[in-house]
Amino acid sequence: MRLSSAVVAATAILVASTQAEQLLYRNTFNGTDALAGWVAEGPLNATVSNNTLELRGGGNLDDYFVYWLPEIFPERIRITWEFSPIQEPGLAMFFFGATSVAGGSIFDKGLAARNGSYPQYHSSDIRMLHASYFRRRWPEERAFHVANLRKSPGFHLVAQGADPLPPVVDAKGAFYKVEVVKDKRDVKFSVNGLLLFAWEDTKTDTGPVVREGRIAFRQMQPLIARYRNLEVWRL
């Protein structure tokens, strides 16, 4: 290869790898309109004030909820938000890349009914990835704090890492920056810049690679948690 073409090729690679991310979605929770179109499954109480979304269960202790954004996001995205646990125990989880198993919308007619109960999401007719990161619902979760990445349908545990989030008493209302990178087959999950787990979907026994789809927050009671500055960037 002549020097000039080598330089051209190297420049092209540099340009491709430094292309700016594109902001697809930003929610600063600056009013109740911020939740327009969001879909609740299971009883929840959502309040917006001071640029903060606060979520808590609105039903019995064993009734959990999922709160979907209306947007469908592409397969190469970076999602960030700030999270603050206000009351524990409980559990916080993030769903991403959600579609029907057939490849359509999770809201397509004919899909099984959902009300926040976990098996309806991990072993039914929708496909997605789900990261649980403030797992404090059950005694065994509180005894050893880990964050889990699972792939549905099938309840496949595909990655796990230590969860650095402190209990409510030590968080003292602080917000922690959560970042999820989903770059086709590659998933990374970080809190305050610390990588909890990374995973590449090269397995064939967990079904097709999760592509574009919806995102959602899920909580298990009696967690009360706050969320700020939700952003989705196209990689």
Ligand SMILES: *[C@@H]1O[C@H](CO)[C@@H](O)[C@H](O)[C@H]1NC(C)=O
């Ligand atoms: C909230 O922020 C959005 C996006 O920046 C803006 O369009 C909207 O007018 C704001 N709403 C209020 C009530 O300030």
Ligand SMILES: *[C@@H]1O[C@H](CO)[C@@H](O)[C@H](O)[C@H]1NC(C)=O
């Ligand atoms: C509102 O949020 C700001 C940070 O954005 C924080 O400094 C302030 O304490 C909050 N106020 C209340 C009343 O929660």
Ligand SMILES: *[C@@H]1O[C@H](CO)[C@@H](O)[C@H](O)[C@H]1NC(C)=O
């Ligand atoms: C939901 O939030 C509103 C406003 O803070 C409050 O009045 C209501 O009692 C809450 N309901 C439940 C079930 O927590």
Ligand SMILES: *[C@@H]1O[C@H](CO)[C@@H](O)[C@H](O)[C@H]1NC(C)=O
């Ligand atoms: C949610 O659905 C499950 C069945 O999948 C049921 O056992 C449970 O009672 C339902 N919860 C609510 C709050 O309706």
